[in-house]
Amino acid sequence: xxxxxxxxxxxxxxxxxxxxxxxxxxxxxxxxxxxxxxxxxxxxxxxxxxxxxxxxxxxxxxxxxxxxxxxxxxxxxxxxxxxxxxxxxxxxxxxxxxxxxxxx
Amino acid sequence: xxxxxxxxxxxxxxxxxxxxxxxxxxxxxxxxxxxxxxxxxxxxxxxxxxxxxxxxxxxxxxxxxxxxxxxxxxxxxxxxxxxxxxxxxxxxxxxxxxxxxxxxxxxxxxxxxxxxxxxxxxxxxxxxxxxxxxxxxxxxxxxxxxxx
Numbered sequence: 001x002x003x004x005x006x007x008x009x010x011x012x013x014x015x016x017x018x019x020x021x022x023x024x025x026x027x028x029x030x031x032x033x034x035x036x037x038x039x040x041x042x043x044x045x046x047x048x049x050x051x052x053x054x055x056x057x058x059x060x061x062x063x064x065x066x067x068x069x070x071x072x073x074x075x076x077x078x079x080x081x082x083x084x085x086x087x088x089x090x091x092x093x094x095x096x097x098x099x100x101x102x103x104x
Numbered sequence: 105x106x107x108x109x110x111x112x113x114x115x116x117x118x119x120x121x122x123x124x125x126x127x128x129x130x131x132x133x134x135x136x137x138x139x140x141x142x143x144x145x146x147x148x149x150x151x152x153x154x155x156x157x158x159x160x161x162x163x164x165x166x167x168x169x170x171x172x173x174x175x176x177x178x179x180x181x182x183x184x185x186x187x188x189x190x191x192x193x194x195x196x197x198x199x200x201x202x203x204x205x206x207x208x209x210x211x212x213x214x215x216x217x218x219x220x221x222x223x224x225x226x227x228x229x230x231x232x233x234x235x236x237x238x239x240x241x242x243x244x245x246x247x248x249x250x251x252x
Contacts, residue, residue, distance in 0.1 A: 003163040043121040044173025
């Protein structure tokens with residue numbers, strides 16, 4: 001599966017379009033990380049626990065998008081975008097969407 | 105009295121540790137930016153490499169969650185009264201963005217160029233009550249092209 005965020009796959013021709021595919025995941029942080037983060041909040045700096053958490057969830061959202069594209073019979077996803085929104089207290093939604101295509 | 109002492113201690117700890125951490129982080133950012141000087145990340149979508157030379161295109165991304173220290177939050181709240189640029193937050197966001205870009209480049213491996221780079225920031229875990237963690241996520245993503 002080729003994933004790009006430009007309109008084409010360089011060096012290949014788009015043969016067929018399958019439309020929009022997307023994947024999303026909502027993750028809440030757990031209490032342990034929250035306590036560490038609030039301590040870290042005093043001195044500032046990077047919150048490694050959160051970075052890791054968001055990175056994992058983003059990967060999961062991408063995986064779901066890829067699964068959806070695979071079911072459609074696509075072999076590439078182009079013009080992929082990410083978006084993040086906080087839905088509830090302490091929970092974030094990570095969303096990935098793109099266009100599934102077949103390239104040769 | 106004890107409350108005031110506690111408050112001053114928090115600010116002092118925030119200032120000392122925060123400033124030290126920021127300087128350390130900037131040094132590491134500068135160092136790694138020099139390492140990746142041969143891997144440009146651009147916002148344009150097309151490059152003038154011939155199509156048959158491009159071996160692969162791959163989505164790469166990197167992110168960093170960064171939080172503000174107690175001293176900066178205090179100075180920013182003072183700024184809220186008089187207005188003007190909030191310098192203490194500027195450096196914070198700058199660090200988060202550059203860190204995200206660097207992580208994206210790390211993921212790109214031995215690619216030649218990263219095209220169509222987008223940088224987004226979002227606040228996560230912002231709570232209604234002020235006890236919540238005020239932190240910010242910067243994410244950078246783009247398409248890494250490997251050229252033969």
